[in-house]
Amino acid sequence: MPTLSSPPAFHVMVKPRGAICNLACQYCFYLKKEQLYPDGNFRMSEDLLEDYTRQYIEAQGVPEVTFAWQGGEPTLMGLDFFRKAVELQEKYRLPGMKVINAFQTNGILLDAAWCGFFHDKGFLIGLSIDGPRGLHDTYRVDHGGQPTFERVMRAARLLREHRVEFNTLTCVSAANVTHGLEVYAFLRDEIQSRYMQFIPIIERNNSTGFQTGIYLTQRSVAGGHYGRFLIDIFDEWVRRDVGQVYVQMFDVALAAWAGQRPGLCVFEETCGQAMAMEFNGDLYSCDHYVQPDCFLGNIQQTPL
Ligand code: SF4
Known part of the structure; x- marks a missing residue:
C-alpha cells in the first residue's frame, strides 16, 4: 500500500520471459542479462503474476494503472499468459480504476489471434x-x-488490419543516424505510425550488458549525431505533421519547456520511478540498470 513517503504512482516494466528473445539484434544490451540467472527457467509463474498484479494495483495511488510488458520478447510467453493477466487485472482492479496494458514487441510472432486479442483488450503496442x-x-x-524486415512489415500490416493501437520504437544507431528524414518518412508513410519513439543506442563495450566501463561499441551514436537526427525530423514534422504525428521526444521537450512534468526519466529532475522486474519477481531500479548494484529486492519477499 502507498505510504506517506512513497510516490503516488510508479512504473514497472515486466519481463515475463526475462532476457529470452527470438531475435538477436546486434546492439541488444538485454540478451546478456540471461547470465544473471544461470539456473533460471525464464518464465513467470501464474502465482507470481497474480501476486504482482495485486501488489502493483494496491501500490498505486492513482485512478489509472499501466501494466507494461517487455523483454526479451513477451510474446514468447504465449497468448494464454496474457489472457490470464487481463483476468487478474479485472479481479484486483479497484472500483473506477482504469487499467491499461502497454506491450513492447519485435512483432515476429504476431498473428490474427494476438492482434484480435490486443484489439479487444485495448492493448497499446510498441513495435x-x-x-x-x-x-x-x-x-x-x-x-x-537472418534479416527481419519482412516479418516486421507483416506484423505492422496485421496490427493495422486489426485496428490495434500501436507506437513505433526505433533504435537510433550508427546504421540509421544519418538518415533521420528517411526513417521518419518511412514510419509515417509506409508503417503509418502516428506515435514514434526514437531511442539512441548507447551500448557499453563489455560482456555483461551492465552500465560499466567507459568504452562504447561502434554501433552507438554520439550526442551530436543523435541531435542532428532529431533536428532533421523536427524540420519535416513542424512543417507538415503537427497534430497528426506524435514524436515522444518533441512532446516531452515541449512539456519540460512549458514547466510541466515531462514524464520521461531523462527529462525529470530525479529518476527512479520506472523500475524493471525480471521473470522471477526480482526488481531493479531501472530497465537500463538490471545489474546487481541496482537490485532492489524480490517482490515475493518484499512487496512493492
Ligand atoms: S527484439 Fe528487443 S530484446 Fe530481442 S534482441 Fe532485439 S532489441 Fe533485444
Whole structure:
C-alpha cells in the first residue's frame, strides 16, 4: 500500500520471459542479462503474476494503472499468459480504476489471434522497427543472422488490419543516424505510425550488458549525431505533421519547456520511478540498470 513517503504512482516494466528473445539484434544490451540467472527457467509463474498484479494495483495511488510488458520478447510467453493477466487485472482492479496494458514487441510472432486479442483488450503496442529495409536489417537480425524486415512489415500490416493501437520504437544507431528524414518518412508513410519513439543506442563495450566501463561499441551514436537526427525530423514534422504525428521526444521537450512534468526519466529532475522486474519477481531500479548494484529486492519477499 502507498505510504506517506512513497510516490503516488510508479512504473514497472515486466519481463515475463526475462532476457529470452527470438531475435538477436546486434546492439541488444538485454540478451546478456540471461547470465544473471544461470539456473533460471525464464518464465513467470501464474502465482507470481497474480501476486504482482495485486501488489502493483494496491501500490498505486492513482485512478489509472499501466501494466507494461517487455523483454526479451513477451510474446514468447504465449497468448494464454496474457489472457490470464487481463483476468487478474479485472479481479484486483479497484472500483473506477482504469487499467491499461502497454506491450513492447519485435512483432515476429504476431498473428490474427494476438492482434484480435490486443484489439479487444485495448492493448497499446510498441513495435520495434528501425527504418526501411537496409537500415532495419543492419542490426535487427535473428539468431541465425537472418534479416527481419519482412516479418516486421507483416506484423505492422496485421496490427493495422486489426485496428490495434500501436507506437513505433526505433533504435537510433550508427546504421540509421544519418538518415533521420528517411526513417521518419518511412514510419509515417509506409508503417503509418502516428506515435514514434526514437531511442539512441548507447551500448557499453563489455560482456555483461551492465552500465560499466567507459568504452562504447561502434554501433552507438554520439550526442551530436543523435541531435542532428532529431533536428532533421523536427524540420519535416513542424512543417507538415503537427497534430497528426506524435514524436515522444518533441512532446516531452515541449512539456519540460512549458514547466510541466515531462514524464520521461531523462527529462525529470530525479529518476527512479520506472523500475524493471525480471521473470522471477526480482526488481531493479531501472530497465537500463538490471545489474546487481541496482537490485532492489524480490517482490515475493518484499512487496512493492
Ligand atoms: S527484439 Fe528487443 S530484446 Fe530481442 S534482441 Fe532485439 S532489441 Fe533485444
